[in-house]
Amino acid sequence: DIQMTQSPSTLSASVGDRVTITCRASQSIGSWVAWYQQRPGKAPNLLIYAASSLQSGVPSRFSGSGSGTEFTLTISSLQPDDFATYYCQQYNTYWTFGQGTKVEIK
Amino acid sequence: EVQLVESGGGLVQPGGSLRLSCAASAFTFTNYWMHWVRQVPGMGLEWVSRINNDGSSTIYADSVKGRFTISRDNARNTLYLQMNSLRAEDTAVYYCVRALRGPTPADYWGQGTLVSVSS
Numbered sequence: 001d002i003q004m005t006q007s008p009s010t011l012s013a014s015v016g017d018r019v020t021i022t023c024r025a026s027q028s029i030g031s032w033v034a035w036y037q038q039r040p041g042k043a044p045n046l047l048i049y050a051a052s053s054l055q056s057g058v059p060s061r062f063s064g065s066g067s068g069t070e071f072t073l074t075i076s077s078l079q080p081d082d083f084a085t086y087y088c089q090q091y092n093t094y095w096t097f098g099q100g101t102k103v104e105i106k
Numbered sequence: 107e108v109q110l111v112e113s114g115g116g117l118v119q120p121g122g123s124l125r126l127s128c129a130a131s132a133f134t135f136t137n138y139w140m141h142w143v144r145q146v147p148g149m150g151l152e153w154v155s156r157i158n159n160d161g162s163s164t165i166y167a168d169s170v171k172g173r174f175t176i177s178r179d180n181a182r183n184t185l186y187l188q189m190n191s192l193r194a195e196d197t198a199v200y201y202c203v204r205a206l207r208g209p210t211p212a213d214y215w216g217q218g219t220l221v222s223v224s225s
Contacts, residue, residue: 001168034211043201043215044151055213087151091209094165095141095153 002026002090006098012106019075021101023088028068032092035064035073038100039084047086048073078103108132108214110202115219122192122223128185128202128216135183136160139205141212142176142187144198147220154200155187159207170196192223 003026013019023033031051036044046055048064051071061076075082083105088098114126128140142154155166155176164176175188185202202216 032209036212043217044212045215046211046213049211049213089151089211091205091211094156094167095143095212097151097153100150 002029002093002096004088004090004096004098006088006101008101009099010102010104012104013078014106015078015080017078017106019078019082019103021073021086021088023066023071023073023098025069025071025090029090029092031067032090033064033066033071034089034091035062036087036089037082037084038087044087075103108204110204110214110216112200112202112216112219115200115221117222117224118192119225120193120223123188123190124192124221126187126189126200126202126219126221128187130183130185130202130204133204135178136180137206139207139210140176140178140185141203141205142185143201143203143212143215144196144221145201145218146198152198157185189221192221194223197221197223 005024033051035048038044047058047062052064063074085100085102087100090096109131111129139158141156157164157176161178173191177186199218199220201218203212204214
């Protein structure tokens with residue numbers, strides 16, 4: 001099974017900060033990676049697919065990069081709406097999610 | 107507007123059974139593979155099962171294999187998850203999720219239904 005190791009588990013940041021979250025796959029998965037945002041009590045929402053493609057309707061401050069085994073999600077300037085939990089996902093073989101990164105207000 | 111509405115969750119004793127349903131609307135159901143993903147409250151996401159667009163192919167996570175069965179009724183635009191031999195560790199919010207065919211991510215999630223397994 002492909003494991004996704006996400007870091008950090010918690011991140012404290014301020015509005016306007018640049019934030020980066022990393023995900024490492026246990027084996028090469030090309031660009032078959034997605035990123036989701038989940039707010040408390042809500043279902044996850046797709047932000048990025050194919051490692052770097054922005055889902056329709058998602059603000060351009062979100063971006064993704066990487067291939068193979070190393071992937072990153074970057075928020076260029078953190079906004080109040082962005083305080084949430086973020087998950088990476090591989091969809092190369094079935095689905096596996098990272099453990100999540102909670103972005104908190106500093 | 108796309109809608110995925112889960113139902114059927116609730117409290118069940120260990121060893122018991124539940125059947126979850128997911129009613130889909132406002133999109134062509136047969137164009138999508140459907141998945142179930144679960145989340146223990148306060149914890150991460152775990153993929154449970156997937157069914158292809160015509161129901162001829164299904165796969166399961168090892169944690170539920172042999173106990174859970176995914177199915178779909180394309181005439182009713184409804185996805186199901188039959189859960190048998192339930193364990194305390196199956197307690198979670200269960201999400202109905204759609205994805206295009208092949209290796210694709212989840213592009214729409216239902217609101218989830220809570221399953222609690224406890225005596």
